[in-house]
Amino acid sequence: MFALDPRLEQDTLPIGDFPLSRLLLSNDSNYPWFILVPRREDVSELFQLDVADQLQLWRETTELAETLKDSFDADKLNVATLGNVVSQLHMHVIVRKRDDAAWPAPVWGKHPAKPYSVDEVTFIRERLRSVLTNDFTFLEG
Template sequence: MFTLDPQLAADTLTLGDFPLCRLLLMNDAQYPWFILVPRREEVSEVFQLDPADQHLLWQESVALAEKLKDLFAADKLNLATLGNVVAQLHMHVIVRRRGDAAWPAPVWGRHPAVAYREDQIAVIRDKLRMVLGDEFSFAEQQA
């Protein structure tokens, strides 16, 4: 049974599910910052996934990044699995733009988070609905 790490749950908004991963939005309006979490128990490293899930994680990450690049006019997309604070395997997919609050430095710990307003979340959901196919199942609205 899949359980989301409490720290990820506290810091993010749930958007929905791909076949393998739960899609989260980091609750920081300074950056379009998404997180993919494979819905597998007790996995902290990519190599702990079976080969089919490793492939699916990469497919979902790349497909999401490609869609986000156009949706949010990214100058650069950052994809990373760090897990120094949260051990549960998760892939960060962060839209970066020249002139964003941390550019060109990493976003981690640069500035205090600025929570999304509900209207901003609605806009992101609407944008994602336009580009994510049938393989994505949206979660119920979450504030």
């Protein structure tokens, strides 16, 4: 049974589900920072997914990245799986702008997280609702 790592659960806001992955929003309004977590048990590395799931994760990552680039007018997208702190496989998709708090450095550890307001989260959810495909299910919240 799939369970979200407690650290991801603590530091993110649930947005919805693609066919394979749960989409989370990092609760740091310094950057539009999204995280895809494949809903598979005991997977910490990409190669541990079967080939079909690897391809699906890439499709979901690509769709999300394209959506975010357009919706948030990104100058650059950072896409990565690291897992040094949270071993559960997860894909970061971070919108970067030349005027963001850490540009051009990586976002990790640069500034304390600035939590989103309820209105900001609602705005992001509505922005995504208008552009994500029919194979995405929004979670309430």
